[in-house]
Amino acid sequence: MIDIRIQTQAEYTVHIGSGILNDCGKIMSALIAPCTVAIVSDTNVAPLYMQTVKNSLVLAGYKVIEYVFPAGERSKNVQTLAKLWEFFAESELTRKDAIIALGGGVVGDVTGFAAATYLRGVPYVQVPTSLLACVDSSVGGKTAVDLAAGKNLAGAFNQPIAVICDTDTISTLPEENVSDGAAECIKYGVLGNKRILEIFEGLPEDVNVDANGVPTSGYASTRPLYEKIKDSLEEIIAESVRMKASFVCRDEFDTGDRMYLNLGHTIGHAIEYCSNFELSHGHAVAIGMRKIALAGERHGITKPGTADRLTSILKKSCLPTECDFDPEQLLSAGLRDKKRSGGKLTLIVPKNILSCEMRIIPVEEFSDWL
Ligand code: GLY
Numbered sequence: 001m002i003d004i005r006i007q008t009q010a011e012y013t014v015h016i017g018s019g020i021l022n023d024c025g026k027i028m029s030a031l032i033a034p035c036t037v038a039i040v041s042d043t044n045v046a047p048l049y050m051q052t053v054k055n056s057l058v059l060a061g062y063k064v065i066e067y068v069f070p071a072g073e074r075s076k077n078v079q080t081l082a083k084l085w086e087f088f089a090e091s092e093l094t095r096k097d098a099i100i101a102l103g104g105g106v107v108g109d110v111t112g113f114a115a116a117t118y119l120r121g122v123p124y125v126q127v128p129t130s131l132l133a134c135v136d137s138s139v140g141g142k143t144a145v146d147l148a149a150g151k152n153l154a155g156a157f158n159q160p161i162a163v164i165c166d167t168d169t170i171s172t173l174p175e176e177n178v179s180d181g182a183a184e185c186i187k188y189g190v191l192g193n194k195r196i197l198e199i200f201e202g203l204p205e206d207v208n209v210d211a212n213g214v215p216t217s218g219y220a221s222t223r224p225l226y227e228k229i230k231d232s233l234e235e236i237i238a239e240s241v242r243m244k245a246s247f248v249c250r251d252e253f254d255t256g257d258r259m260y261l262n263l264g265h266t267i268g269h270a271i272e273y274c275s276n277f278e279l280s281h282g283h284a285v286a287i288g289m290r291k292i293a294l295a296g297e298r299h300g301i302t303k304p305g306t307a308d309r310l311t312s313i314l315k316k317s318c319l320p321t322e323c324d325f326d327p328e329q330l331l332s333a334g335l336r337d338k339k340r341s342g343g344k345l346t347l348i349v350p351k352n353i354l355s356c357e358m359r360i361i362p363v364e365e366f367s368d369w370l
Pocket residue numbers: 136137139140142254258261262
C-alpha cells in the first residue's frame with residue numbers, strides 16, 4: 001500500500017493499494033471511534049463493492065447504514081442532495097458519526113457536498129472506484145452538484161478525512177471509463193511528471209489492420225487500456241495523486257496555481273457542451289489538450305513537435321485526439337465555462353511535453369487564438 005499525505009488545512013492520507021477495500025474498517029478505526037457510518041453509493045457500484053466495505057466496517061465495530069441512488073451524472077443534483085440530507089436526518093446521524101462516498105466522481109461530489117452541509121459538517125471518507133475519481137475528484141476537497149444553468153455550480157471545499165483507493169476496482173470499469181481517467185493522468189504528465197509520461201509513452205502502439213491483417217495507417221484500440229496499464233496502475237495513481245496534491249496544497253481554494261489542473265479543460269468543457277455530453281469528460285480533455293498544444297505551437301509558446309508527441313501518447317492510451325467542432329462553436333460553449341472571469345479566459349498552455357504556463361486572454365480572442 002502507498003500512503004500519500006495531503007497537507008491541506010485539514011490534513012489527510014490517500015491510501016492506494018490492491019484489495020484495500022477490505023481495510024476500510026481498520027483505516028477508519030485510526031481516525032474515528034466506533035459510530036454509525038452512512039455508506040453512500042450508486043446502482044452500478046453498490047452491487048460490486050458495498051458488501052465488502054460494509055463487512056470491513058462491521059468487523060471494526062461500526063454500525064453501517066446504506067444509501068444507494070441511480071448511477072449517472074443526472075443524479076448529481078439538488079434532489080439527490082436533499083434526499084441524502086433527509087436520509088441522514090431520519091437515521092439520526094450526528095456530527096460524531098461519519099459518511100463514506102463509495103463510487104466515482106458523481107457519488108464523491110454529491111456525497112462530499114451533503115457531508116459539508118448536513119449539520120454544518122460531518123466527517124467523510126472518499127472511496128473512489130473509477131480511475132478518474134482516484135486521480136482527480138476524490139483528492140482536493142471540491143464537492144458540488146449540478147444546477148440547470150451548468151455543472152458544479154453549487155458546492156463547497158470540503159476535504160475528506162481519508163481517501164481509500166483500491167486499485168482492483170479499476171478492473172471492473174468499462175473501457176471508456178479507464179481511458180477517461182487516463183486522460184487526467186496524462187495531464188499530470190504534461191504538467192511536469194516525467195514518470196507518468198514514460199509509462200504512457202511506453203505503451204504498445206496498436207495499429208489498424210485491414211482484412212488481411214496488414215497494418216494500415218493510424219492507431220486503434222485493439223487491446224483494452226486496462227490490460228496495458230494494469231501492472232503500473234498503483235504507480236500511475238500514486239504519481240497522479242502526488243501531482244494533484246502539489247497543486248492543491250499550494251492553492252487549496254483555487255485562486256492561483258490550482259488552475260494549472262485545468263490543462264485541456266477550458267476547451268474540453270466546450271467540447272463536452274458541443275457534443276451534448278455524448279463525449280465523456282476525459283475524452284474531451286484529451287482533445288482539448290491536443291488543441292491547446294497545437295495552438296501553443298502556432299503562437300510560439302509550445303516547443304514544435306509537442307502536439308505530435310502528445311497525440312501519439314493519447315492514441316496509445318485509446319483516447320480521441322480530434323473532434324468536428326470549429327472554434328466558433330467552441331467559443332459559444334466556452335463562454336459558459338465558469339472559469340471565465342471579467343471577460344478573460346485562463347488557458348493553461350504546454351511549453352513542452354513536460355511543463356506548462358498560464359495565459360490569460362480576452363474571451364473574444366479565444367477562437368482566433370485557437
Ligand atoms: N479537478 C480540478 C481541481 O480539483 O481543481
